[in-house]
Amino acid sequence: MIPVFKVAMAPDAPERVAEVLRSGRVEHGPRADAFEVELGRRLGNPRVAAVNCATSGLHLALHLLVGRDPYRPDPTPERDEVLTTPFTFEGTNWPILGNGLKIRWVDTDPATLNIDLDDLERRISPRTRAIVVVHWLGFPLDLRKLDEVLDRAEQRLGFRPPVVEDCAQAWGATYREKPLGNHGNTAVYSFQTIKLLTAGGGGLVVLPDEELHRRALRTRWFGIDRADDRTRGEYEVPEWGFRFPMNEISAEIGLANLELVDDLLARHRANAHRFDKELQGVPGLEHTERPDDREPTFWAYPVKVEDRPGFMRRLDEAGIMTSIIARRNDEHVTVAAAREPLPGLDSVADRVCYLPVGWWLTEEQREHIVDTVRAGW
Template identity: 70%
Template sequence: MIPLFKVAMSEEAPDRVAEVLRCGQLEHGPRVEEFEAALSERLGNPLVTAVNCGTSGLHLALSLVAGQYGGSGGAHEDTGEVLATPLTFEGTNWPILAHGMRIRWVDVDPETLNMDLDDLERKISPSTKAIMVVHWLGYPVDLDRLRGIVDRAERRLGFRPPVIEDCAQAWGATYRGLPLGNHGNTCVYSFQAIKLLTCGGGGLVVLPEEELHRRAVLRRWFGIDRAADRVHGDYDVPEWGFRFPMNDTAAAVGLANLDIVDPLLARHRENAAHYDKELAGVPGVELTERADDREPSFWAYPLKVEDRDAFTRKLAERGIMTSLISRRNDEHTCVAPYRSELPGLDRIQDRIIYVPVGWWLTEEDRSHIVDVIRSGW
C-alpha cells in the first residue's frame, strides 16, 4: 500500500539524541536554543519560541493575544468568541474551548479549502476575540486580503481582532515570497511525527512583536523567568503560564531533520505539479486553487471527486491509501451549541479526499496513482 504519510528521519538523528542523553540535561538545555536559532534563520524572524507540540502553541498564542486562560472575571463572564474554520484537525479548535471562549464557525472556500474570507468579514463583531486561520495542507491563506479585512474591522469596531495562523501543515510554505511567520500575525507550526519537519513531537510559536515574544518565552514555563535567582526563592511571577517547553531530545531530532527537509519539500512540490498537470480535466475530478503569489508545502494532495466511496475503494484495491484526515469539526457533539449554516463546506464535504504526494513516492508510484485515477471508478 502506498502510504498517505511517512515519517522523515535524518540518519544523524540517533547520534544527536545520544549526545543529549549522555550529557544528562534533557530539558532546559542548549539544544532548544540552538534549534530556535536555526528556525529563526530559516524563517527570517528572530521572535520564535519552541514548545512541546503545535496544540500547546495554539493554547499559548490564544493566551497571549486573546486574554487570560478561562477569562478573568468569574464563571459567568462572557469571554467572547474566536472565528475559526471547521475544516481542520481538532487540535486547532479545542484550545478555543479550553480558554472558555465560544467558537463561531466561518465557512470554507470550496476553491482553496481554506477559510472563506467573505464569510469571515461578515462575521467579525464586537465579540470577536481572535481569528484563527488554517493554511490547510500547507496552502497559504490570502494574507494580504485578510489584512485588509482586519483593517476594515478595526476602523469599524475601534479595535483590531488579532489573527493566529495555524501553520501545522505548512512548513516551507511561502506567501508573496516570504515564509509564513512574517506577515504581522502570530503563527504556530507543528513538528509532530508525520509533519514534513518533525521532532517526533514539538511546535513553534512565531511572534510579530518583541513584547509578545518576551511574554511567550515566560509563559511557556509557568511564567517563570529562568534567569531569575530561584535558588533563594527571590523571583516573582507577574503573569502565570503553562508547562509547554520543548525538551532537548526533541530539539536534537529537529536539528538533524532541518538539514534534510528542503529536498523533501521540493519533492512534495514536484509531485504536486505532476498531479496538477496529469489530473486536470479528468472526469469526476476537480482540483483546488493554485495562486501565483503563494508556494504551498503540499503536506497532502487534495481532490474533489464524484462518488467518493467508489473512488476510495478503487484506489485501495490498487494499493493506494487515501484519507479524509479529519472530520469536520462543527459536527462533534461537544460543539453542538455553535452549529451554523455553512453552505460552502456543505457543497464539498462529501467530495473531498486526500491522496499521497510525499517525498517517499517513486516515479513509478506517482505514475501508478495518476493512471488509476485516470482509469475511472
C-alpha cells in the first residue's frame, strides 16, 4: 500500500539521541537552544521559541496576544470571539477554547481550502479579539489581502485584531519569496512525527517583535526568566505561564532532520507538479488553485472529486492510500453552539481528499497513482 504519510528520519538521528541520553541532560537545554537558533536562521527571523508541540504553541500565542488574566482587569471584556476556520485539525481550534474565548467560524474558500478572506472581513466586529488562519497543507494564505482586510477593519472599528498563523503543515512554504513567519503576525510551526521536518514532536512559535519574543521565552516556562538566579530562590514571576518548553531529545532529532528536509521538500514539490500536469482534464476531478506568488509545501496533495467514497474505494483496491485528514470542526458537539451556515465549506467538505505526494514515492508508484486516477472510479 502506498502511504499518504511517512516518517522521515536522518540516518544518524538514533546515535545523536543516544548521546543526549548519555549526557544526562534531557530537558530544555543547549540542544534546544541550538535548534532554535538554526530554525530562526533558516526562517530569517531570530524571534523564535521552541515548544513541546504546536498545539501548545498556538495556546501560548493566543495567551500572549489576547490572554485573560484573572488577577488583572480586562480592558475589552466585550471582545471575546476568535475568528477561525473549521476546515482544519482540531489542534488549531481547541487552544481558543483553552484560553477562555469563543469560536466564531469563517467560511472556506473552495478554490484554495484556506479561510475565505471576503467572509472574514464580513465577520470582523467589535467582539473580535483575534483571528486564527491556517496555511492548509502548507499552501500559503494570501497574506497581502489579509493585511488589506485588517487595514479596513482598523479604519472601521478603531482596532486591529491580532493574527495567529497556523503553519503546522507549512515548513518551507513561502509567500512572496519570504518564509512564513515574516509577515507581521505570530506564526506557529509543528514538528510532529509525520511532518516534513519532524522532531518526533515539538513546535515553534515565531514572533513579530522583541517584546512578544521576550514574553514567549518566559511564559513557556511558568513565567520565569531562566536567566534569573534560581539557585538561591531569588527570581520573580512577573506574569504566570505554562510548562511548554521543547526537550533535548526532540531538539536533537530536529537538528538531525534539518540536514535532509530541503531535499524532501523538493521531492514533494516535484511530485505535486507532475500531478498538476498529468491529472488535468480528469472527469470528476478538480484541482485547487496555484497562484504564482506563493510556494506551497504540498504536505499532501488535495483533489476535489465527485463520488468521494467511490474514488477512495477505487484507490484502495489499487493499493493507494487516501485520507480526508480531518473532520470539519464545526460538526463536533463540543462547539455545537457556534454552528452557522458556511456555504463555501459545504460545497467542498464532502468532495476533498488527499493523494500521496511525498518524498518516498518511486517513479513507478507515481505513475501508478496517475494511471489509476485517470482510469476513473
